[in-house]
Amino acid sequence: METRRNLWFFSLCFSAVIGLGGPNMILTQPRFVRANQNGEASFVCGFNSTEIGEEFQVIVHKGHIIKNTEVCSASFTNHTMKPLEKKSLLHCLVWPSKENVSITIWGLNVTDTDLYICRISRMHPPPYKESTGRGTVIYVNRAASYSRDQEADAGFLLTAVLTVLATLLFLYSISITVVYCKHKMKDDTIYINVRK
Known part of the structure; x- marks a missing residue:
């Protein structure tokens, strides 16, 4: 009897720990985007709107996430769904909506042809959830870099x-x-x- 109770308690605790984070958000983004003649590229990161929560953060990385080459980052709440523009070496505009985030990056040249990975983090309400897309290859040809x-x-x-x-x-x-x-x-x- 003691063994059965311990086993039941262990399975209850284990399922609670496994289910604590809940299912991951499903994040989609296109595989390939070509920059226009002005060195501007746009793509959409789509997500399940029920998993996003009241406050979320969008980060776009260039290359692999491990290298921490952040191109864009923006935080939004359901109350402030206004576009955010960030100006650095590459300029970007992040425009959130109910089921996706539109990202426009400009100022691209040939050396910026790379994989751009979208990451969305749910900040509030708890628990914290994070999802990373597979990445979008942005191709910038020589004419666009002029x-x-x-x-x-x-x-x-x-x-x-x-x-x-x-x-x-x-x-x-x-x-x-x-x-x-x-x-x-x-x-x-x-x-x-x-x-x-």
């Missing part, structure tokens, strides 16, 4: 080169004209009036 700043720099450089070239041609034509006029004035021809 930013507007580089385009402006290239335009300025072209204007400067053309201005210098035009100035040199103008100075060359002036100097040729001056040399010609001086040579013409030094002409040794003598005018003789023959009508006398």
Whole structure:
């Protein structure tokens, strides 16, 4: 009898410990996204709205989570479902809704082609739950990495080169004209009036 009671107590405690965290949230995100010409990429992290709770946090990692390369992080409550914009080396905008979180990252260049992993943590009510997506590969091609700043720099450089070239041609034509006029004035021809 004592053994049965201990076994029953052990199974009750074990099931309580196993079920304490509850089932994990199911988090989905696309496998592949291509950045547009401006170096901007958007993807959606979807989740089960019944598991999210009143307060949650969204974190986007670049590469593997172990390296702790956090690109975006935002915290939301059910009362403040407003978009959050974070500006760092990469700019991002996190827009929550009832069943997903839309994430837009811009300022991407070719070296930012990588795996971006979405992680959502339920902060309140307890128990704390966390779910990590499988990751989205964001591909940035060479054309997208050619930013507007580089385009402006290239335009300025072209204007400067053309201005210098035009100035040199103008100075060359002036100097040729001056040399010609001086040579013409030094002409040794003598005018003789023959009508006398």
